[in-house]
Amino acid sequence: xxxxxxxxxxxxxxxxxxxxxxxxxxxxxxxxxxxxxxxxxxxxxxxxxxxxxxxxxxxxxxxxxxxxxxxxxxxxxxxxxxxxxxxxxxxxxxxxxxxxxxxxxxxxxxxxxxxxxxxxxxxxxxxxxxxxxxxxxxxxxxxxxxxxxxxxxxxxxxxxxxxxxxxxxxxxxxxxxxxxxxxxxxxxxxxxxxxxxxxxxxxxxxxxxxxxxxxxxxxxxxxxxxxxxxxxxxxxxxxxxxxxxxxxxxxxxxxxxxxxxxxxxxxxx
Amino acid sequence: xxxxxxxxxxxxxxxxxxxxxxxxxxxxxxxxxxxxxxxxxxxxxxxxxxxxxxxxxxxxxxxxxxxxxxxxxxxxxxxxxxxxxxxxxxxxxxxxxxxxxxxxxxxxxxxxxxxxxxxxxxxxxxxxxxxxxxxxxxxxxxxxxxxxxxxxxxxxxxxxxxxxxxxxxxxxxxxxxxxxxxxxxxxxxxxxxxxxxxxxxxxxxxxxxxxxxxxxxxxxxxxxxxxxxxxxxxxxxxxxxxxxxxxxxxxxxxxx
Numbered sequence: 001x002x003x004x005x006x007x008x009x010x011x012x013x014x015x016x017x018x019x020x021x022x023x024x025x026x027x028x029x030x031x032x033x034x035x036x037x038x039x040x041x042x043x044x045x046x047x048x049x050x051x052x053x054x055x056x057x058x059x060x061x062x063x064x065x066x067x068x069x070x071x072x073x074x075x076x077x078x079x080x081x082x083x084x085x086x087x088x089x090x091x092x093x094x095x096x097x098x099x100x101x102x103x104x105x106x107x108x109x110x111x112x113x114x115x116x117x118x119x120x121x122x123x124x125x126x127x128x129x130x131x132x133x134x135x136x137x138x139x140x141x142x143x144x145x146x147x148x149x150x151x152x153x154x155x156x157x158x159x160x161x162x163x164x165x166x167x168x169x170x171x172x173x174x175x176x177x178x179x180x181x182x183x184x185x186x187x188x189x190x191x192x193x194x195x196x197x198x199x200x201x202x203x204x205x206x207x208x209x210x211x212x213x214x215x216x217x218x219x220x221x222x223x224x225x226x227x228x229x230x231x232x233x234x235x236x237x238x239x240x241x242x243x244x245x246x247x248x249x250x251x252x253x254x255x256x257x258x259x260x261x262x263x264x265x266x267x268x269x
Numbered sequence: 270x271x272x273x274x275x276x277x278x279x280x281x282x283x284x285x286x287x288x289x290x291x292x293x294x295x296x297x298x299x300x301x302x303x304x305x306x307x308x309x310x311x312x313x314x315x316x317x318x319x320x321x322x323x324x325x326x327x328x329x330x331x332x333x334x335x336x337x338x339x340x341x342x343x344x345x346x347x348x349x350x351x352x353x354x355x356x357x358x359x360x361x362x363x364x365x366x367x368x369x370x371x372x373x374x375x376x377x378x379x380x381x382x383x384x385x386x387x388x389x390x391x392x393x394x395x396x397x398x399x400x401x402x403x404x405x406x407x408x409x410x411x412x413x414x415x416x417x418x419x420x421x422x423x424x425x426x427x428x429x430x431x432x433x434x435x436x437x438x439x440x441x442x443x444x445x446x447x448x449x450x451x452x453x454x455x456x457x458x459x460x461x462x463x464x465x466x467x468x469x470x471x472x473x474x475x476x477x478x479x480x481x482x483x484x485x486x487x488x489x490x491x492x493x494x495x496x497x498x499x500x501x502x503x504x505x506x507x508x509x510x511x512x513x514x515x516x517x518x519x520x521x522x523x524x525x
Contacts, residue, residue: 068423088429098420102442102519111438112428141519161428 013080014041015197016065016165021074023060034060036223047191047198049212051205051255056220058201062167065199066092091158095170097150099142106138109156128156131190148179155190168200172207184210205251209244210237217254227254307489315489329497332463332474335391339398340459344452347403351410361411372404376462380469389470394463401462402455409451413444446517453509460502
């Protein structure tokens, strides 16, 4: 039986489609399989969260979609076209913001705007500084910024390229709890302004449920997707509402199923 | 607090002060013969003399200008090769073998054959200085470029910018700390090479001043030449350090 969302989605072509995607890394002459035969459809304008234990391959999955990893089996298509490497339709934000420390905030944000004239670039950069709320920090260097501010710059740097898809690889993982909550709302606000498809990889189940239209739970033992859980909650979402808590619990149980089976005494409560 | 500050400002000059006092005591009292180590007063007198007739600054300037010529040549060629060898494995493996062999033969061993080929004129000195400065610059440039964080390159690729932009705005700035270390080491090496070259074959420069001191049994001139070499060396190193901290002000922990 199809769920409500699946029914809705099955009518249109997926924005991103993964078909039987497998990926192995060779380490010390050994093939180490990370992902096995993954099928996943991500739809236009959707916010997809991916959670899973460390080493389950969720970041690799994101890097595959970004085009940063070659040598995989299966096919990845975007708008029906098979990807071959990176493309300006996709932007990515990393946990370690990866700003260039020798450039100012302005220069970092404008880095990708190579083809624009200086005047146009300045205008676009100014718009995005405004968007992420960094007015007054145009001339600051990354070394002078807090973690949250750095991540805002990284997001702005990605947004200036006007990508259809933004891939977020644990973007708030290194931030303190309060800043993280702020940034989560920031992402939602940015998403409201532009119809961008977003794929978020995170450790934080709360974050996955708060932001995601669906949450994909990945498992290390399966080397793939354990279950996909739709989040039918209207936005803005309340982290403390009963429905929210119920979904969180469901994911939590899935998340820890394997671990609990392995070490039941540690989870006896 | 005040006490701490004043102590801290005295500490670096304490040891030189002790050394100079010891030097003065041992020589003036006759413990050490004047033909082995001249007393500070003799050195000062000689210094005033050679400053007065202009030979000291003349020789110092000749040495410095020679060094700068070889050094700048080494920067240009070292950066060129270093960037190419750091970027392309094939270029690296093509040159690495021969370069390594040339590198481990010390400047002194090169001097005879370079004199045979180029005479004792300026060309041979600049070649020897170049050889001394080239390798530290080359090796540190290669290393700096090879160690550019992969994350920066991934971001650049995702931003879909030209290779030229990646090279000029990402790779070279990221490698700059290492490149500047190479330049600083290269400068030191160039300065040592110039003295070596002048000691062996020259009729001007600080190295020549020292040789002359030996030939005329004037230890005060020898000491003066050595002190000048030291002072100029330290001064140049200081200037490079200053440039380093200016250029790399974005680096955490480099703020002066």
